[in-house]
Amino acid sequence: MNKKLLILLAVGAILLGGSGWLVFHEPPKATTATPAGVLRIVAAENFWGSLVSQIGGTHVQVLSIVSDPNADPHEYESNATDARAVATANYVIENGAGYDSWIDKLVGAGSSQDRKVLNVATLLGKKEGDNPHFWYNPIYVNMASLQMEQDLIALNPADASYYDAQYKAFQASLASYQNRILTIRQQFGGTRVAATEDIFSYLADAAGLDLVSPPAFIQAVAEGNDPPASSVVEFENQLQAGGIAVLVYNEQTVTPLTENMKKLAADQGIPVVGVTETIQPPDVSFEDWMNAELIGLQNALNAKTLGQ
Numbered sequence: 001m002n003k004k005l006l007i008l009l010a011v012g013a014i015l016l017g018g019s020g021w022l023v024f025h026e027p028p029k030a031t032t033a034t035p036a037g038v039l040r041i042v043a044a045e046n047f048w049g050s051l052v053s054q055i056g057g058t059h060v061q062v063l064s065i066v067s068d069p070n071a072d073p074h075e076y077e078s079n080a081t082d083a084r085a086v087a088t089a090n091y092v093i094e095n096g097a098g099y100d101s102w103i104d105k106l107v108g109a110g111s112s113q114d115r116k117v118l119n120v121a122t123l124l125g126k127k128e129g130d131n132p133h134f135w136y137n138p139i140y141v142n143m144a145s146l147q148m149e150q151d152l153i154a155l156n157p158a159d160a161s162y163y164d165a166q167y168k169a170f171q172a173s174l175a176s177y178q179n180r181i182l183t184i185r186q187q188f189g190g191t192r193v194a195a196t197e198d199i200f201s202y203l204a205d206a207a208g209l210d211l212v213s214p215p216a217f218i219q220a221v222a223e224g225n226d227p228p229a230s231s232v233v234e235f236e237n238q239l240q241a242g243g244i245a246v247l248v249y250n251e252q253t254v255t256p257l258t259e260n261m262k263k264l265a266a267d268q269g270i271p272v273v274g275v276t277e278t279i280q281p282p283d284v285s286f287e288d289w290m291n292a293e294l295i296g297l298q299n300a301l302n303a304k305t306l307g308q
Contacts, residue, residue, distance in 0.1 A: 039155055042082075042089040044100040045073060046279045047135040048120065050286035052093060052148045054170045059159050060152070066100070067282045072253050074224060074277075078102045089115060090155055093148070095135075096121025098128035116151050120144050131222075133277075135286075137202035138178050145170065177291040181206050184294065188245075188301045194238060194265070195248040196258040197221040199275060204248075207297075212238060221250075221258060232257065239264050246270065246300045252277040271300035 041062045043049030049064030056062065063085050066073045086092055086106040094103045096119040107117055120134055121127065123144060134140040149167040153160045181203070189208035195201070198218040204211040217231035227235075238244060239261065247265040249258065251274045265272055273296050279289045 037156075037159075039090045039152065040085075040088060041091045041093070042085050043093040044095060044103045045277075046282055047286055047289075048093045048095065048144070050279060050289075051141070051145050051170070052091075052152075054173070054285065055145060055149050055163060055166050056152055057162065057166045059156065059162060065103075067278055069252070069276065069278070069280045069282065072224075072277070074099070074222075074253070076100070076102060078106055082106060083109065091116050091118070091151060093118045094120070095132060097126050097130050097132040097134075099132035114155070116155060118144075118147060118151060123147055131198050131201055131219075133199045133202060133222075136199060138174075138181060138206055140202070141174070141286075142171075145174075173285070174287050177287050177294055180291060180294045180298065184208070184298055184301070187298075191245045191301060192243050193246045193248065194235070194244050194270075195250075196261055197250050197253060199250050199253075199277065200248040212244070214238075221253065221255065224253075227257070235261060236264060239268055239270065242268070244268075244270050246297065247272045248297070249274050250277065251275065271303055273297050273300045 037059070039056065039060045041049075041052055041056065041060050043052060043062060043064045044066060046064035046067035049062050049067075053060065053062040065078070065082055065085075066076050082103075083106050086103065087109065092103070092107055092115065094100050094107070094117070099121075120140070121130070121132065124134060124140055126132070126134070134144070145167070149163055152163045156163075185206070185208035190210055192210045192212050193200075193204060194213045195204070195211060195218055196213075198215075199222060201211060201218070214227075214231035214234045217227040217235050220227040220231070239247070244265070247262065247270050249262050249272050262272055273293075275293050279286060284292075
Protein backbone atom coordinates (compact mmCIF):
# COMPACT_ATOMS: atom_id res chain seq x y z
CA MET A 1 0.00 0.00 0.00
CA ASN A 2 1.18 3.54 -0.72
CA LYS A 3 3.27 4.77 2.22
CA LYS A 4 1.56 8.18 2.23
CA LEU A 5 -1.88 6.55 2.32
CA LEU A 6 -0.82 4.42 5.30
CA ILE A 7 0.20 7.57 7.15
CA LEU A 8 -3.11 9.30 6.33
CA LEU A 9 -5.15 6.31 7.45
CA ALA A 10 -3.23 6.28 10.73
CA VAL A 11 -4.03 9.95 11.25
CA GLY A 12 -7.66 9.21 10.45
CA ALA A 13 -7.85 6.44 13.01
CA ILE A 14 -6.73 8.89 15.70
CA LEU A 15 -9.18 11.57 14.59
CA LEU A 16 -12.13 9.20 14.60
CA GLY A 17 -11.26 7.53 17.82
CA GLY A 18 -10.14 4.23 17.08
CA SER A 19 -11.86 29.23 -22.10
CA GLY A 20 -11.73 31.47 -18.90
CA TRP A 21 -8.78 30.77 -16.65
CA LEU A 22 -8.35 32.74 -13.49
CA VAL A 23 -6.37 32.46 -10.30
CA PHE A 24 -8.16 30.56 -7.51
CA HIS A 25 -11.20 32.17 -5.87
CA GLU A 26 -11.65 35.02 -8.35
CA PRO A 27 -15.00 35.06 -10.18
CA PRO A 28 -14.90 34.77 -13.99
CA LYS A 29 -14.33 38.28 -15.37
CA ALA A 30 -12.03 38.01 -18.32
CA THR A 31 -10.22 35.40 -20.36
CA THR A 32 -6.49 35.12 -19.74
CA ALA A 33 -3.92 32.85 -21.29
CA THR A 34 -2.51 29.94 -19.31
CA PRO A 35 1.31 30.00 -19.11
CA ALA A 36 3.15 27.11 -20.72
CA GLY A 37 3.57 24.13 -18.40
CA VAL A 38 0.80 25.26 -16.05
CA LEU A 39 -2.13 22.84 -15.59
CA ARG A 40 -5.65 24.18 -16.04
CA ILE A 41 -7.87 22.92 -13.23
CA VAL A 42 -11.59 23.28 -12.59
CA ALA A 43 -13.01 22.49 -9.15
CA ALA A 44 -16.77 22.35 -8.82
CA GLU A 45 -16.55 23.90 -5.34
CA ASN A 46 -14.01 26.15 -3.68
CA PHE A 47 -13.21 23.78 -0.81
CA TRP A 48 -11.72 21.26 -3.25
CA GLY A 49 -10.27 24.11 -5.26
CA SER A 50 -8.37 25.37 -2.23
CA LEU A 51 -6.79 21.96 -1.63
CA VAL A 52 -5.57 21.46 -5.20
CA SER A 53 -4.45 25.08 -5.47
CA GLN A 54 -2.16 24.67 -2.47
CA ILE A 55 -0.78 21.35 -3.70
CA GLY A 56 -0.28 22.62 -7.25
CA GLY A 57 1.18 25.99 -6.26
CA THR A 58 2.52 28.07 -9.13
CA HIS A 59 2.25 25.12 -11.51
CA VAL A 60 -1.55 25.23 -11.68
CA GLN A 61 -4.34 27.70 -12.37
CA VAL A 62 -7.52 26.80 -10.54
CA LEU A 63 -11.05 27.94 -11.27
CA SER A 64 -13.50 27.17 -8.45
CA ILE A 65 -17.01 27.42 -9.81
CA VAL A 66 -19.17 27.46 -6.66
CA SER A 67 -17.98 29.97 -4.08
CA ASP A 68 -20.84 32.48 -3.68
CA PRO A 69 -21.50 32.96 0.07
CA ASN A 70 -25.14 33.84 -0.64
CA ALA A 71 -25.91 30.76 -2.72
CA ASP A 72 -26.97 27.22 -1.86
CA PRO A 73 -24.48 24.98 -3.73
CA HIS A 74 -27.16 22.29 -4.03
CA GLU A 75 -29.13 24.59 -6.32
CA TYR A 76 -26.30 25.81 -8.57
CA GLU A 77 -27.01 25.96 -12.31
CA SER A 78 -24.05 25.85 -14.69
CA ASN A 79 -23.60 28.23 -17.61
CA ALA A 80 -21.68 28.53 -20.88
CA THR A 81 -18.59 29.90 -19.12
CA ASP A 82 -18.48 26.83 -16.88
CA ALA A 83 -18.87 24.56 -19.89
CA ARG A 84 -15.95 26.17 -21.72
CA ALA A 85 -13.73 25.93 -18.64
CA VAL A 86 -14.48 22.24 -18.10
CA ALA A 87 -14.01 21.45 -21.80
CA THR A 88 -10.48 22.88 -21.84
CA ALA A 89 -9.35 21.74 -18.39
CA ASN A 90 -6.51 19.31 -17.78
CA TYR A 91 -8.07 18.28 -14.49
CA VAL A 92 -11.62 18.47 -13.11
CA ILE A 93 -12.55 17.86 -9.46
CA GLU A 94 -16.12 17.22 -8.42
CA ASN A 95 -17.67 16.25 -5.11
CA GLY A 96 -20.03 13.59 -6.43
CA ALA A 97 -22.78 11.64 -4.60
CA GLY A 98 -25.39 13.87 -6.25
CA TYR A 99 -24.07 17.04 -4.61
CA ASP A 100 -22.93 18.63 -7.87
CA SER A 101 -24.57 16.52 -10.57
CA TRP A 102 -24.62 19.59 -12.85
CA ILE A 103 -20.90 19.15 -13.55
CA ASP A 104 -21.37 15.55 -14.72
CA LYS A 105 -23.12 16.88 -17.81
CA LEU A 106 -20.24 19.25 -18.53
CA VAL A 107 -17.65 16.51 -18.07
CA GLY A 108 -19.62 14.21 -20.36
CA ALA A 109 -19.76 16.80 -23.14
CA GLY A 110 -16.21 15.98 -24.25
CA SER A 111 -12.70 17.31 -23.79
CA SER A 112 -9.05 16.64 -24.54
CA GLN A 113 -8.06 12.99 -24.20
CA ASP A 114 -5.50 13.61 -21.46
CA ARG A 115 -7.93 15.24 -19.03
CA LYS A 116 -8.29 13.65 -15.59
CA VAL A 117 -11.45 13.77 -13.49
CA LEU A 118 -11.52 13.24 -9.72
CA ASN A 119 -14.93 12.34 -8.33
CA VAL A 120 -14.36 12.47 -4.58
CA ALA A 121 -17.39 10.31 -3.80
CA THR A 122 -16.12 7.57 -6.11
CA LEU A 123 -12.68 7.77 -4.50
CA LEU A 124 -14.28 7.27 -1.09
CA GLY A 125 -16.62 4.50 -2.21
CA LYS A 126 -19.68 6.68 -1.64
CA LYS A 127 -22.85 6.92 -3.70
CA GLU A 128 -25.84 9.19 -4.15
CA GLY A 129 -27.94 9.09 -1.01
CA ASP A 130 -24.88 9.07 1.28
CA ASN A 131 -24.03 12.22 3.21
CA PRO A 132 -22.13 14.22 0.53
CA HIS A 133 -20.41 16.74 2.83
CA PHE A 134 -17.09 14.90 2.61
CA TRP A 135 -14.91 17.97 3.19
CA TYR A 136 -16.12 18.07 6.81
CA ASN A 137 -14.47 14.70 7.43
CA PRO A 138 -10.72 15.12 8.13
CA ILE A 139 -9.92 11.60 6.94
CA TYR A 140 -11.65 12.21 3.63
CA VAL A 141 -9.81 15.52 3.22
CA ASN A 142 -6.51 13.69 3.63
CA MET A 143 -7.50 10.97 1.17
CA ALA A 144 -8.72 13.46 -1.43
CA SER A 145 -5.61 15.64 -1.16
CA LEU A 146 -3.34 12.61 -1.59
CA GLN A 147 -5.23 11.64 -4.74
CA MET A 148 -4.91 15.20 -6.05
CA GLU A 149 -1.14 15.09 -5.62
CA GLN A 150 -0.94 11.76 -7.43
CA ASP A 151 -3.12 13.04 -10.27
CA LEU A 152 -1.02 16.19 -10.70
CA ILE A 153 2.11 14.08 -10.92
CA ALA A 154 0.46 11.81 -13.49
CA LEU A 155 -0.47 14.84 -15.58
CA ASN A 156 2.91 16.51 -15.22
CA PRO A 157 5.60 13.96 -14.19
CA ALA A 158 8.43 16.43 -14.77
CA ASP A 159 7.23 18.44 -11.77
CA ALA A 160 6.80 15.47 -9.42
CA SER A 161 9.33 16.71 -6.86
CA TYR A 162 7.68 20.14 -6.78
CA TYR A 163 4.21 18.66 -6.17
CA ASP A 164 5.62 16.38 -3.50
CA ALA A 165 7.13 19.32 -1.62
CA GLN A 166 3.91 21.31 -1.95
CA TYR A 167 1.88 18.35 -0.72
CA LYS A 168 4.06 17.90 2.37
CA ALA A 169 3.78 21.60 3.22
CA PHE A 170 0.01 21.45 2.75
CA GLN A 171 -0.32 18.42 5.03
CA ALA A 172 1.61 20.29 7.70
CA SER A 173 -0.77 23.23 7.37
CA LEU A 174 -3.78 20.98 7.93
CA ALA A 175 -2.48 20.20 11.42
CA SER A 176 -3.93 23.45 12.82
CA TYR A 177 -7.54 22.46 12.32
CA GLN A 178 -7.10 18.70 12.69
CA ASN A 179 -5.35 19.12 16.05
CA ARG A 180 -8.20 21.35 17.19
CA ILE A 181 -10.63 18.53 16.39
CA LEU A 182 -8.60 16.29 18.71
CA THR A 183 -8.66 18.96 21.41
CA ILE A 184 -12.45 19.27 21.21
CA ARG A 185 -12.71 15.48 21.40
CA GLN A 186 -10.55 15.40 24.51
CA GLN A 187 -12.41 18.26 26.23
CA PHE A 188 -15.99 17.62 25.17
CA GLY A 189 -16.24 14.03 23.93
CA GLY A 190 -19.78 12.69 24.45
CA THR A 191 -21.36 16.15 24.72
CA ARG A 192 -24.88 16.29 23.26
CA VAL A 193 -25.19 18.71 20.34
CA ALA A 194 -27.77 19.43 17.65
CA ALA A 195 -27.63 20.58 14.04
CA THR A 196 -30.12 21.82 11.49
CA GLU A 197 -28.77 19.50 8.80
CA ASP A 198 -26.30 16.68 8.21
CA ILE A 199 -23.45 18.94 7.06
CA PHE A 200 -22.15 18.65 10.64
CA SER A 201 -22.42 14.86 10.97
CA TYR A 202 -18.89 13.96 9.86
CA LEU A 203 -17.27 16.64 12.00
CA ALA A 204 -19.37 15.71 15.04
CA ASP A 205 -18.16 12.12 14.71
CA ALA A 206 -14.52 13.19 14.35
CA ALA A 207 -14.79 15.43 17.43
CA GLY A 208 -16.53 12.74 19.49
CA LEU A 209 -19.70 14.80 19.93
CA ASP A 210 -23.11 13.18 20.31
CA LEU A 211 -25.26 14.58 17.49
CA VAL A 212 -28.81 13.91 18.69
CA SER A 213 -30.90 15.75 16.06
CA PRO A 214 -33.46 13.46 14.37
CA PRO A 215 -31.73 11.94 11.32
CA ALA A 216 -34.90 12.29 9.25
CA PHE A 217 -34.94 16.03 9.96
CA ILE A 218 -31.32 16.88 9.18
CA GLN A 219 -31.19 14.73 6.05
CA ALA A 220 -34.42 16.17 4.65
CA VAL A 221 -33.21 19.74 5.19
CA ALA A 222 -29.89 18.95 3.50
CA GLU A 223 -31.74 17.57 0.49
CA GLY A 224 -34.10 20.55 0.29
CA ASN A 225 -37.13 18.56 1.39
CA ASP A 226 -39.70 19.03 4.13
CA PRO A 227 -38.84 16.91 7.19
CA PRO A 228 -41.50 14.52 8.53
CA ALA A 229 -43.76 16.28 11.01
CA SER A 230 -42.81 13.78 13.72
CA SER A 231 -39.13 14.68 13.35
CA VAL A 232 -39.93 18.38 13.68
CA VAL A 233 -41.78 17.77 16.94
CA GLU A 234 -38.97 15.54 18.21
CA PHE A 235 -36.37 18.20 17.42
CA GLU A 236 -38.38 20.93 19.13
CA ASN A 237 -38.77 18.75 22.22
CA GLN A 238 -35.02 18.09 22.32
CA LEU A 239 -34.22 21.79 22.28
CA GLN A 240 -36.82 22.59 24.93
CA ALA A 241 -35.94 19.72 27.26
CA GLY A 242 -32.40 20.91 28.00
CA GLY A 243 -29.18 18.96 27.75
CA ILE A 244 -28.21 20.27 24.30
CA ALA A 245 -24.92 22.16 24.50
CA VAL A 246 -24.81 23.75 21.04
CA LEU A 247 -26.93 24.07 17.90
CA VAL A 248 -24.91 24.05 14.66
CA TYR A 249 -26.66 26.02 11.94
CA ASN A 250 -25.94 25.94 8.19
CA GLU A 251 -25.94 29.57 7.08
CA GLN A 252 -26.23 28.71 3.38
CA THR A 253 -29.36 26.56 3.51
CA VAL A 254 -31.76 28.80 5.40
CA THR A 255 -35.47 27.93 5.54
CA PRO A 256 -38.31 29.14 7.76
CA LEU A 257 -38.11 25.83 9.61
CA THR A 258 -34.36 26.06 10.32
CA GLU A 259 -34.82 29.69 11.35
CA ASN A 260 -37.48 28.55 13.80
CA MET A 261 -35.11 25.97 15.30
CA LYS A 262 -32.40 28.61 15.57
CA LYS A 263 -34.77 30.95 17.43
CA LEU A 264 -35.98 28.16 19.67
CA ALA A 265 -32.40 27.30 20.62
CA ALA A 266 -31.60 30.94 21.37
CA ASP A 267 -34.73 31.22 23.53
CA GLN A 268 -33.51 28.22 25.51
CA GLY A 269 -30.05 29.73 25.99
CA ILE A 270 -28.40 27.26 23.64
CA PRO A 271 -25.43 28.79 21.76
CA VAL A 272 -25.84 28.75 17.98
CA VAL A 273 -22.74 28.14 15.85
CA GLY A 274 -22.89 28.99 12.16
CA VAL A 275 -21.16 26.89 9.51
CA THR A 276 -21.17 27.20 5.73
CA GLU A 277 -21.19 24.87 2.73
CA THR A 278 -18.35 26.67 0.93
CA ILE A 279 -15.24 28.52 2.11
CA GLN A 280 -16.23 31.83 3.66
CA PRO A 281 -14.83 34.35 3.13
CA PRO A 282 -13.84 32.94 -0.27
CA ASP A 283 -10.31 34.36 -0.17
CA VAL A 284 -9.09 32.32 2.82
CA SER A 285 -7.60 28.84 2.72
CA PHE A 286 -9.56 25.68 3.42
CA GLU A 287 -7.72 25.04 6.69
CA ASP A 288 -8.16 28.61 7.95
CA TRP A 289 -11.89 28.40 7.21
CA MET A 290 -12.22 25.10 9.04
CA ASN A 291 -10.14 26.31 11.96
CA ALA A 292 -12.29 29.42 12.36
CA GLU A 293 -15.47 27.33 12.46
CA LEU A 294 -13.91 24.99 15.01
CA ILE A 295 -12.86 27.92 17.19
CA GLY A 296 -16.49 29.08 17.15
CA LEU A 297 -17.64 25.60 18.14
CA GLN A 298 -15.00 25.30 20.86
CA ASN A 299 -15.88 28.69 22.32
CA ALA A 300 -19.59 27.84 22.35
CA LEU A 301 -18.95 24.54 24.10
CA ASN A 302 -16.74 26.28 26.65
CA ALA A 303 -19.34 28.98 27.26
CA LYS A 304 -22.12 26.46 27.74
CA THR A 305 -20.01 24.35 30.09
CA LEU A 306 -19.00 27.36 32.20
CA GLY A 307 -22.59 28.59 32.30
CA GLN A 308 -23.97 25.37 33.73
